[in-house]
Amino acid sequence: MPTPIAELRRRIEAQKTDNPAMYGAVDFAIHPERLLGASVDDIARSELRGHPGVAARLLDDRDLMDRMAAYTMMGDAVADPYAALIPQHGFKRLVDMLVEACDNGVDKVDGAPAELVAFIRAMEATPAWVDMKLVEEGARLQRVAFANFAPWAIRGAFIATFMNKYAALPMALTGTLSNKTAARRIKETATFFGTSVLPGALGRFGPGFKAAAMVRLMHSMVRFNVLSRGRWDQKVYGIPIPQVDQMPAGLISDFLISSKVLKEGREDFTPEERAQIELSRYRCFLLGLPEDLLAESPRGIVDAWNARALSLRSGFDEATCGGLLRATMEADLADTSTPAGKVRDRLERSFAKVYFMQNFCDGSEAIAAGFGVRIRPIDKMRAAAVGLTLMGQVQAYGVAAKTPIVRHLADRRLVGKVRSYLGSLGHAEFTTDAAKYKPAPELKPAA
Secondary structure (H helix, E strand, O other): OOOOHHHHHHHHHHHHHHOHHHHOOOOOOOOOOOEOOOOHHHHHHEOOOOOHHHHHHHHOOHHHHHHHHHHOOOOOOOHHHHHOOHHHHOHHHHHHHHHHHHHHOHHHOOOOOHHHHHHHHHHHOOOOOOOHHHHHHHHHHHHHHHHHHHHHHHHHHHHHHHOOHHHHHHHHHOOOOOHHHHHHHHHHHHHHHHHHOOOOOOOOOOHHHHHHHHHHHHHHHHHHHHHHOOOOOHHHHOOOOOHHHHHHHHHHHHHHHHHHHHHOOOOOOOHHHHHHHHHHHHHHHHOOOOHHHOOOOHHHHHHHHHHHHHHEEOOOOHHHHHHHHHHHHHOOOOOOOOHHHHHHHHHHHHHHHHHHHHHHOOOOHHHHHHOOOOOOHHHHHHHHHHHHHHHHHHHHHHHHHOOHHHHHHHHHHHHHHHHHHHHHHOOOOOOOOHHHOOOOOOOOOOO
16 A cells, blocks of 8 residues: 555655754755646646646646655665764775675674664565565566667666756766766666676575665765765755656666557556566665555556656756766777777667667657757667667577577576676776765756
8 A cells, every 4th residue: 555645744754853964954844946746837847748648647646746746855764874874984884884784694794783784674674565486587587688788778778867957966966977987887777787687686695685785875875975065955956866766767667668568558567577577666675665656557657657757847957967968978888999899889879879769758869969969870870780680689589488498598698698798897886985076066947
């Protein structure tokens, strides 16, 4: 059952008293500029402005819209208090204790603070709706797409997180405007999702569980640092990295699958689709997303995604979004020291741009160009060539997966491809250095 709105509001206010080091100066009674979704007039100002009919229907669902508003002001109730211990324990010690707790159990951590115990215990409290056999099946199915598409599409998917100045500002403040830092963040994102589709990775002592904990700590450290250093305007932005802003990364595959289901005139998932949805839902649980945001049906998933867009004021500015986008497009993700590496780099950049246009700009070159991503004829040619190759690979694995004699061999090959790709990304630190944070850019008031 969804959490009652009154209870959600109580939890929001409790952040101030439960974690004063981080939220003591935050006034949760303020309605931030970024937050929309209360009236018909908001539709044209929101990220859902291109779909007025859908937006009007969602406005009538006050429970859903109130839920989006509530989670716009909600951080991470268990990771945030742990991150707030930075002044007492130091950045490195917090990371080291979390790593040890993930690897050996929190009971093995010498002097583990109560906040770390609560953090790990919350992740270990697997909800009753989780079916780990279904999760493992979902991981097996998603290995096909990840092993083949992720190395080519990750840049394009990452760009999508920078299209709105209100949601993108935390990334800008942490120094991601540089080529090197942008590349690191892309590789960390790919590392987490790639790790999560390996066999057994999301088990209690699996690498996916550990990666999820590290991602949560990194996000909480960002919240602590920007709030405690006076580099955040809550009247404009609400709070840094709220729960609703983690939905796009965590649920993008669910949204794409669900949109396809609805376009085909269906209201339910096939068994294979359901397995992939449950993998994503459990992965999101480990990342700290509340069950209220993890819809089960195709319609519920699409509505939640669109409601989040309707609740977010539209805004793209050069200082924040443009800088992040350029840094992402210029980031070096491949070894270009060889002729083959240089060719692959050009192909990957073109494919990423076309992928971004097709999946996040309604297939419109004009919309993509408005965000600074210009699609040239050569980009289309390169993307088409890569796409045909990838589709052939996916189809071949699809046939192999249905053939008993070679099914397991094909899956072993996919696991090997995923591990090889993860190895090429290097070691993911999942950390944030407050010393490199930038001042908040001056933004024009919303229209």
